[in-house]
Amino acid sequence: MPGWLNRSQLVLAAALLAAGVAQFLSNRLDSYVLSVAMGVGINIILASSLNLINGFTGQFSLGHAGFMAVGAYTAAVLTGKLAPQLQPIFGGHVELLFPFALIVGGLVAAVAGGLVGAPSLRLKGDYLAIVTLGFGEIIKVIFQNVEYVGGAKGLNAIPDYSNLFWVFGTTAITVYTVWALMNSTYGRGFLAVADDEIAAEAMGLNTTRYKMVAFVVGAFFAGIAGGLFAHLNNSINPSGFDFNKSIEIVVMVILGGMGRHTGVILAAILLTVLTELLRQFGDYRMVIYSLLLILLMLTRPQGLLIWPIRKSASRRTT
Amino acid sequence: MNRSPSVLRPTIGSFPTSWPTALLLGWLLLAGGCRRDSSPATSSTVEPIRIGEFSSLTGPLAGLGQYTHMGVVLAVEQINATGGIAGRPIELLAEDTGSKAGTAAPLVRKLISRDHVVAVIGEGASGRCLEGAYVAQGAGVPVVSPAATDPQVTAVGDCIFRVCFTDPFQGTVVAKFIRQNLGLRRVGLLVDTGSSYSVGLVDFFRKRLLADGGEVTGEQRYTSGDKDFRGQLTALKASHPEAIFAPCYFGEAGLILRQARELGIEVPLLGGDGWEAPELVEIAGSAAEGAMFPVHYSVRSTSESSHRFIDQFTARFQKPPTGVSALGYDALQLIADAIRRAGSTESPAIRDALKTTRGWTGVTGEISLDEERNARKPATIVRIEKGQLTFVCTVTP
Numbered sequence: 001m002p003g004w005l006n007r008s009q010l011v012l013a014a015a016l017l018a019a020g021v022a023q024f025l026s027n028r029l030d031s032y033v034l035s036v037a038m039g040v041g042i043n044i045i046l047a048s049s050l051n052l053i054n055g056f057t058g059q060f061s062l063g064h065a066g067f068m069a070v071g072a073y074t075a076a077v078l079t080g081k082l083a084p085q086l087q088p089i090f091g092g093h094v095e096l097l098f099p100f101a102l103i104v105g106g107l108v109a110a111v112a113g114g115l116v117g118a119p120s121l122r123l124k125g126d127y128l129a130i131v132t133l134g135f136g137e138i139i140k141v142i143f144q145n146v147e148y149v150g151g152a153k154g155l156n157a158i159p160d161y162s163n164l165f166w167v168f169g170t171t172a173i174t175v176y177t178v179w180a181l182m183n184s185t186y187g188r189g190f191l192a193v194a195d196d197e198i199a200a201e202a203m204g205l206n207t208t209r210y211k212m213v214a215f216v217v218g219a220f221f222a223g224i225a226g227g228l229f230a231h232l233n234n235s236i237n238p239s240g241f242d243f244n245k246s247i248e249i250v251v252m253v254i255l256g257g258m259g260r261h262t263g264v265i266l267a268a269i270l271l272t273v274l275t276e277l278l279r280q281f282g283d284y285r286m287v288i289y290s291l292l293l294i295l296l297m298l299t300r301p302q303g304l305l306i307w308p309i310r311k312s313a314s315r316r317t318t
Numbered sequence: 319m320n321r322s323p324s325v326l327r328p329t330i331g332s333f334p335t336s337w338p339t340a341l342l343l344g345w346l347l348l349a350g351g352c353r354r355d356s357s358p359a360t361s362s363t364v365e366p367i368r369i370g371e372f373s374s375l376t377g378p379l380a381g382l383g384q385y386t387h388m389g390v391v392l393a394v395e396q397i398n399a400t401g402g403i404a405g406r407p408i409e410l411l412a413e414d415t416g417s418k419a420g421t422a423a424p425l426v427r428k429l430i431s432r433d434h435v436v437a438v439i440g441e442g443a444s445g446r447c448l449e450g451a452y453v454a455q456g457a458g459v460p461v462v463s464p465a466a467t468d469p470q471v472t473a474v475g476d477c478i479f480r481v482c483f484t485d486p487f488q489g490t491v492v493a494k495f496i497r498q499n500l501g502l503r504r505v506g507l508l509v510d511t512g513s514s515y516s517v518g519l520v521d522f523f524r525k526r527l528l529a530d531g532g533e534v535t536g537e538q539r540y541t542s543g544d545k546d547f548r549g550q551l552t553a554l555k556a557s558h559p560e561a562i563f564a565p566c567y568f569g570e571a572g573l574i575l576r577q578a579r580e581l582g583i584e585v586p587l588l589g590g591d592g593w594e595a596p597e598l599v600e601i602a603g604s605a606a607e608g609a610m611f612p613v614h615y616s617v618r619s620t621s622e623s624s625h626r627f628i629d630q631f632t633a634r635f636q637k638p639p640t641g642v643s644a645l646g647y648d649a650l651q652l653i654a655d656a657i658r659r660a661g662s663t664e665s666p667a668i669r670d671a672l673k674t675t676r677g678w679t680g681v682t683g684e685i686s687l688d689e690e691r692n693a694r695k696p697a698t699i700v701r702i703e704k705g706q707l708t709f710v711c712t713v714t715p
Contacts, residue, residue: 032431039424144511152512240418
């Protein structure tokens with residue numbers, strides 16, 4: 001199987017290179033276009049990582065904004081409040097401190113994912129949705145009450161380290177990781193859990209462990225997306241990571257097609273850009289947005305894109 | 319939702335055959351391609367002066383944002399009707415934050431880099447205003463906030479101004495009013511821990527109350543969006559306060575007032591400037607009677623300019639203005655005045671002119687901006703009587 005391995009890694013390398021070139025050319029774009037582009041990247045990370053949980057593994061998590069919040073706050077504290085202690089370690093190099101903060105943010109979010117997942121992933125379907133929904137709200141309330149991170153005022157004056165390279169580099173890595181995971185032998189386990197949990201268990205799969213891995217990996221990338229978001233907007237507020245934010249990400253996954261790589265990415269791009277383009281319609285934008293969502297769900301219930309017919313066929317034979 | 323994804327998997331299908339997707343993508347491309355380009359208009363027409371505004375036009379704080387926006391619109395229309403500024407009309411570009419956190423920063427980026435506004439009217443809610451303030455400060459574009467009272471907002475940098483008083487100021491003023499004018503000592507606190515505004519106000523209130531020999535009988539908490547405050551109010555009632563201070567926005571305030579009266583709490587209830595909106599009386603009904611709070615400006619004020627403003631506003635929008643309408647009006651007039659004084663529409667020149675604002679007369683009274691870019695002016699305490707705001711007194715800290 002080294003054939004596809006090499007090719008996909010080549011694609012990843014090309015994507016990283018493209019992110020670097022984009023960053024190099026970014027001073028030609030105005031900052032609004034830049035911020036929308038980065039918003040697109042962050043939403044792709046969020047949607048792809050939730051797709052791993054909701055789409056491929058067939059669980060229903062409503063707590064993605066909570067993991068995003070954990071990552072955002074952790075990374076922002078590291079680059080903001082703890083910067084005086086941390087900067088010397090990295091010799092004042094932001095290009096080292098920032099990815100470090102992002103990864104730590106992702107890891108803390110992954111630990112949070114593990115803590116939530118361990119007791120609740122034994123639950124099935126709707127129950128998990130309720131537990132994760134509760135988790136998201138708890139995270140929000142915790143941040144609202146911790147004075148160190150600004151409480152309800154939120155965390156402000158976060159340095160603006162996010163740029164096209166970091167955002168799209170991370171996006172490429174996220175998409176690659178989810179893709180590679182799903183195309184590995186281990187990844188078939190996720191699909192088995194999604195397709196029929198009882199059958200999967202009968203075949204000897206530890207379904208709880210598979211769900212747990214999907215959950216933790218998803219939370220990790222959501223945490224990284226949170227870190228990028230915090231360093232893009234310069235300020236974060238607990239109320240920005242509420243239930244509605246989770247639903248936004250769920251909508252991207254459902255619209256794109258649960259368990260579809262390309263469709264979900266396309267949906268993330270579409271919904272982010274759509275929100276911006278609809279601004280010119282003023283008060284009617286929410287009506288138009290909702291109508292478009294209904295229209296798309298009615299006409300494309302299977303997802304925006306039906307990409308490789310070959311893939312779905314091969315999946316069935318697995 | 320333990321549904322197998324294979325149910326959603328169709329048998330046939332390929333990318334370009336989906337007409338709605340193709341249609342939508344096409345429209346997006348078109349819309350993206352046809353965006354107004356930012357190059358100056360042809361020389362035959364006068365280029366307008368662009369001023370941006372970001373506020374909560376929808377969502378739970380729409381009552382605040384809409385009334386502010388109407389004040390701003392009135393000011394723009396009046397300036398344009400009298401020939402604009404040096405012959406150039408003002409073009410107002412208003413964006414809606416939807417009362418949501420995390421939306422203001424991209425909006426301000428859009429206003430500045432895409433619409434090329436020379437100055438921005440900030441959001442009335444402090445949290446959202448703060449998010450936008452960092453972006454504007456970074457770009458060097460001045461922001462004048464009509465009603466963001468959090469001290470942090472203008473501390474962001476030398477581009478951020480406000481035409482209202484601050485939270486330390488109003489927290490202090492209410493504490494002083496309770497101690498000296500009402501002669502009360504024991505106060506219960508009801509805090510919205512989800513709102514930076516509420517938390518900040520209570521902090522400053524407590525400091526002054528304790529310094530003046532007052533006493534906090536109890537502090538109860540809730541989070542924004544809660545609808546039932548009976549538990550907290552019952553606990554407060556049991557601590558026998560002589561007054562209750564519950565700073566929050568009008569939505570929660572209306573419910574708090576109503577539920578407090580239902581529970582038989584008869585002591586005075588006081589709030590912050592966030593209580594001022596017609597919705598407060600609409601929600602609380604007769605329970606709003608006797609509620610007191612500080613406002614930036616009383617529509618019952620006697621000055622001639624404020625009377626004229628009320629008449630013009632009512633004629634234009636078929637409803638009377640609130641305090642934030644007057645603040646929005648003043649914020650825009652102040653920017654216009656700064657542009658006239660600067661003789662330039664360059665952002666740094668406007669900022670420098672704003673910094674030197676001294677004794678400028680707006681409809682909310684005389685405004686002087688201090689070194690921290692805050693407006694110095696006294697607060698007016700009002701009481702609701704028969705559904706109307708009644709002037710009680712003016713308090714200085």
